[in-house]
Amino acid sequence: MSTPEVVSLDRKGAPIWGTLIGQFLKALLALAPLLVFMSIFFFAPLWAVVLDSFKSNEGNFTFANYADVFKEPIITAMRTSFGLAMVSALVSAVPGAVLAFLIESRGSDRLRQVVASISGVLANTGGVPLAFMFIASLGAEGAATGLLKAFGLDIYGAGFSLFTFWGLVLVYTYFQIPMMVIVFSPAIHGLRREWNEAARTLGATGRQFWANVGIPLLFPSFLSAFLLLFASAFSAYATARAMTNGTIALVPLMIGNLLDGNVIFDEVNLAKALAVAMIFVTLLAMVPYIVIQRRAQRWQR
Amino acid sequence: MNLKRVVAVAAASAIALSAVVAISTPSQAAINYCKATDLKTAGGLDALVKAAKKEGALNVITLPRDWANYGEAMDLFSKAFGIKINDDNPDGSSAYEIQTIKTAPAAKQPDVVDIGVSALNGVIGAGSDKLFADYKVANFAAIPSKWKSESGNWYGDYNGIIGIAYDASVSPAPTKISDLANAAYKGQVALTGDPTAGQEPFMAVYAAAIAKGGSLDNIQPGIDFFKSLKANGNFIATKATPENYVAGAYKISLTWNFNAPGMIAGAKAAGKNLKFVVPSDAVIAGTPYIQAINAKAPHCAAARLWEEFLYSENKGKTSAQLTAKDLKLTGSKLFNTILGGQNVFVSGGATPILQADMTAKKKLINGPDGFDVPKGAKVYQPSPDQQVGGKTLVSAQWPTL
Numbered sequence: 001m002s003t004p005e006v007v008s009l010d011r012k013g014a015p016i017w018g019t020l021i022g023q024f025l026k027a028l029l030a031l032a033p034l035l036v037f038m039s040i041f042f043f044a045p046l047w048a049v050v051l052d053s054f055k056s057n058e059g060n061f062t063f064a065n066y067a068d069v070f071k072e073p074i075i076t077a078m079r080t081s082f083g084l085a086m087v088s089a090l091v092s093a094v095p096g097a098v099l100a101f102l103i104e105s106r107g108s109d110r111l112r113q114v115v116a117s118i119s120g121v122l123a124n125t126g127g128v129p130l131a132f133m134f135i136a137s138l139g140a141e142g143a144a145t146g147l148l149k150a151f152g153l154d155i156y157g158a159g160f161s162l163f164t165f166w167g168l169v170l171v172y173t174y175f176q177i178p179m180m181v182i183v184f185s186p187a188i189h190g191l192r193r194e195w196n197e198a199a200r201t202l203g204a205t206g207r208q209f210w211a212n213v214g215i216p217l218l219f220p221s222f223l224s225a226f227l228l229l230f231a232s233a234f235s236a237y238a239t240a241r242a243m244t245n246g247t248i249a250l251v252p253l254m255i256g257n258l259l260d261g262n263v264i265f266d267e268v269n270l271a272k273a274l275a276v277a278m279i280f281v282t283l284l285a286m287v288p289y290i291v292i293q294r295r296a297q298r299w300q301r
Numbered sequence: 302m303n304l305k306r307v308v309a310v311a312a313a314s315a316i317a318l319s320a321v322v323a324i325s326t327p328s329q330a331a332i333n334y335c336k337a338t339d340l341k342t343a344g345g346l347d348a349l350v351k352a353a354k355k356e357g358a359l360n361v362i363t364l365p366r367d368w369a370n371y372g373e374a375m376d377l378f379s380k381a382f383g384i385k386i387n388d389d390n391p392d393g394s395s396a397y398e399i400q401t402i403k404t405a406p407a408a409k410q411p412d413v414v415d416i417g418v419s420a421l422n423g424v425i426g427a428g429s430d431k432l433f434a435d436y437k438v439a440n441f442a443a444i445p446s447k448w449k450s451e452s453g454n455w456y457g458d459y460n461g462i463i464g465i466a467y468d469a470s471v472s473p474a475p476t477k478i479s480d481l482a483n484a485a486y487k488g489q490v491a492l493t494g495d496p497t498a499g500q501e502p503f504m505a506v507y508a509a510a511i512a513k514g515g516s517l518d519n520i521q522p523g524i525d526f527f528k529s530l531k532a533n534g535n536f537i538a539t540k541a542t543p544e545n546y547v548a549g550a551y552k553i554s555l556t557w558n559f560n561a562p563g564m565i566a567g568a569k570a571a572g573k574n575l576k577f578v579v580p581s582d583a584v585i586a587g588t589p590y591i592q593a594i595n596a597k598a599p600h601c602a603a604a605r606l607w608e609e610f611l612y613s614e615n616k617g618k619t620s621a622q623l624t625a626k627d628l629k630l631t632g633s634k635l636f637n638t639i640l641g642g643q644n645v646f647v648s649g650g651a652t653p654i655l656q657a658d659m660t661a662k663k664k665l666i667n668g669p670d671g672f673d674v675p676k677g678a679k680v681y682q683p684s685p686d687q688q689v690g691g692k693t694l695v696s697a698q699w700p701t702l
Contacts, residue, residue: 073700132548135539140488141549156488163538245502246495247531247538249700253495260396261498263419263692 046279053273057266065273074274077249082281084165084250085234088172093226096180103181104188116185119178126175131242134171138162163243171239176229183228187221220293227289231282251278334601338453339437343605347632350382352602358385359603362401362411363393367543367563369459369590370649374642376620378610381628381639384603394498395420402432402595410597412604417500418588418685419692421455433593436605438612443658448589457589458611459643459651461557462579462674463501463508466564468552469574475553477582478512482526487534491541491551497696504587505555506695507683511583517683520691524698531702547571557587558672559651579675586674586682589654613641614655614664619648640666 056062068074103115125133137144140156148155161167191214199209237252246253251274257263258271334352337343344352353359359378366372375386389409390397395416402410414433424432437453448457465475471489475481481490492502510516510523530536539545541554543564556564561577568575592611598604617640618627627638643653647665650672659665674680683691 073697076701132544135545135550136548139539139545139548139550140537161488161534161537241495242540243538244495245492245538245540246497246699247702254700257495257498257696260394261495263417263497263500263503263688263696 049272049275052269053276055269057269065270066277068270069273069277073249074251074254077251077254078277078281080165080249081234081251081278084168084172085230088169088176088233089226089229091169092173092176092229093180093222096177097184097222097225099177100181100184101188104185112185115181119181122178123175123182126236127238128242130171130174131239134162134167134174135243138167138170163247165248168240168243168248171243172233172236176233179232180225180229183225184221187218187225191217220289223289223292227285230285234278234282334605335434335598337601337605338435339441340439340609343602345633346609346636349602349606349609350632350636353384353600353606354382356600356603357383358387359600359607360387360389360410360412360598361607362389362398362414363391363395364388364415365391367560367567369461369557369559369651370563370645372563373620373649374611374645377623377639377645378607380620380623381635382606383628384606399424399432402597407597407599410599411595412598412600413607414591414593414595415458416591416593418591419500419688421591422685432596434596434598434601434604436594436608438608440612440614440655440658443655444612445654445657448591448654455591455593456612457654458592459559459646459653460587460589461559461651462587462680463504463555463583463585464558464561464577464579464672466554466556466561466575466577468546469576471552474576474578475580476578477580478509478526478555479582481535481553482530482533483535484533486553488537489552490530490535491537491539491545491554493541493554493556495699497692497699500587501557501560502555503688503692503695504557504585504683507681507691508555508580508583508585511585511681512580517681517687518690520694524695524702528702543567543571546575547573557651559646559649561672562650562669577672579672579678581675581678584674584678584680586652586680588682588685588688610636610639611642612655614643614659614662615639615641616644616664616666617641619645 053065054061054063056064069078103112107115134142136142138155139145139162142162145155162171195213195217196209199213204212235252237256240248240250241253241256244250244253246257255271255274255278258267258274332342332344332348332352334343334349337349340346340349343349361375364371364375366375375388378384379386389401389411398411398414398416399420402414431454433454435452435454438456441449441453441456444456449455465478465481467475471486473480473483473485475483475486492505493499494502496502496506506523506527507517507520508523509526510520513522513526515522527536531538537551539550541551541556545551546554546564546568556577558577558579565575565577592608594604594608613636615637617638619640623639627635630638640648641664643655643659644664644666646653647668650669652673653659653665656665
């Protein structure tokens with residue numbers, strides 16, 4: 001995305017500083033609305049949260065909030081949240097990618113449009129309504145549970161429960177798979193037919209094309225989509241809250257209780273330290289993506 | 302127009318204006334209701350009603366209509382005095398109330414709050430800003446001294462006991478907390494929230510502690526009880542809400558008695574038969590909820606009239622019983638015609654803070670049957686300090702229940 005050709009040079013090839021500064025200011029002017037918006041709604045709150053996370057209740061500087069992050073029950077919550085996000089992203093990303101591939105390569109235009117609209121709706125179904133849909137269908141007395149029972153399949157008798165880790169994973173896939181279809185389809189769409197044809201002309205088999213060209217090309221997009229799913233599951237709040245009553249330790253729920261509970265009132269800054277820890281985990285997850293994206297970019301110009 | 306005429310007209314209109322002002326205000330200086338600290342400094346009940354009517358609106362916050370009969374309290378107040386009530390975020394928490402006072406713009410400020418005791422500890426301690434305005438309601442002296450600030454900065458309003466709400470279809474019908482371990486209730490027991498976040502489920506854990514040999518200083522048996530219920534599959538982690546109940550997600554929940562009549566009526570409307578029983582093995586009374594007037598209240602007179610209403614012991618008419626003729630009454634006459642707020646709480650199943658005083662004065666009306674403490678039962682009430690110990694244990698263990 002870099003644009004080195006816009007640098008102004010004089011006849012001897014040295015940059016003209018006046019023009020350069022002018023260009024810089026112009027670029028800044030174009031960016032200004034975004035920068036103002038980001039400052040107000042992103043950087044300022046972020047700064048406030050980071051600052052408060054180092055404060056005790058009396059307002060003194062302390063690392064105690066961060067020390068608590070590594071103690072029980074928060075460390076368990078960190079692990080469970082991370083695990084839930086990873087598992088739900090994995091079980092959604094692979095089928096979602098396959099689905100996107102089938103629709104993009106085999107489907108008609110009409111099918112593509114229909115799937116895109118449906119996915120758009122499903123991917124944005126979340127929160128309490130989503131939890132309620134599942135409780136009403138797959139709860140102990142749910143409609144689907146009853147139907148399965150009528151066919152002789154007693155899922156609760158077999159040990160299934162919606163209100164467990166795996167129950168949450170199931171519910172999350174409901175919006176994660178459509179989200180994967182939406183974000184991954186453009187990548188498949190961008191896979192040029194000529195590349196396949198070129199490979200075939202040079203004698204490659206279908207398998208060779210995928211192993212050496214297709215998958216390496218799609219992998220960065222897959223990874224970025226996966227990260228998006230990870231982040232959305234990692235930070236999901238309302239659905240989990242409606243379905244667990246705090247009996248599964250999850251970081252967003254803990255932050256919610258610390259900030260907006262009726263029982264605990266003196267640990268607001270701990271909540272902010274937890275928020276910073278979540279940002280940190282998300283940033284860590286970005287690192288492999290950035291590395292792979294760099295390598296892949298060489299191909300994609 | 303020349304200058305002389307302009308001056309003359311201006312002078313004349315100034316005189317006329319001051320004459321109008323002089324006629325419309327009473328002889329004493331206008332009352333600043335935001336500074337009124339009791340009925341006397343508010344110019345008496347008649348003047349307070351008049352001023353509140355003139356303000357025409359009251360901002361309340363986080364009052365669910367089906368909580369402690371607040372729906373009726375709001376309807377009655379609104380109908381009687383012609384004051385519009387704005388209820389911000391009915392299902393919000395005490396923390397939300399405090400945050401709103403601290404951060405909301407002037408027009409969004411609540412006039413009055415109803416908060417949990419643990420929220421109070423955080424805002425009236427040494428060094429905190431003064432969030433509330435001092436105001437002593439007429440019946441202030443009768444409020445037990447344990448549950449009010451001396452200056453009238455805050456005061457308790459009502460409390461309740463934890464009981465079992467259950468669908469009539471469950472068999473056998475539960476009568477005590479320890480019954481909930483019965484294998485017949487697999488996948489049917491739920492709480493109204495996360496006990497580390499809500500006072501109601503937190504007290505439910507206390508009730509389980511008492512039932513299973515614990516004490517107010519030892520909540521551990523309660524946590525262990527829910528752990529065993531989760532292990533045997535009886536306790537499910539869905540939130541006990543009317544929607545989830547109607548959807549069949551659970552059949553038994555532990556709830557405040559003062560929320561049960563509303564729940565039962567709601568269940569009936571949805572074609573369900575919900576019942577309520579006070580457990581025979583543990584009667585846990587919650588600490589009273591706390592009333593206070595916001596120091597930044599946008600409707601100072603209406604806020605004070607609301608408190609007078611909530612602490613009124615009158616036996617009188619409900620919102621449905623008020624006639625057009627009643628509504629023509631003014632000031633104190635109107636106020637004395639309507640059911641006092643303390644009795645509104647009673648008819649919702651709650652225990653009013655002025656119960657002892659009302660019993661002595663024979664002002665207490667009969668609450669709905671079957672929601673009150675059974676005769677002779679021992680009532681346990683965890684003190685705010687005991688709750689601090691309890692919540693430390695619960696918040697450490699609940700996430701890994």
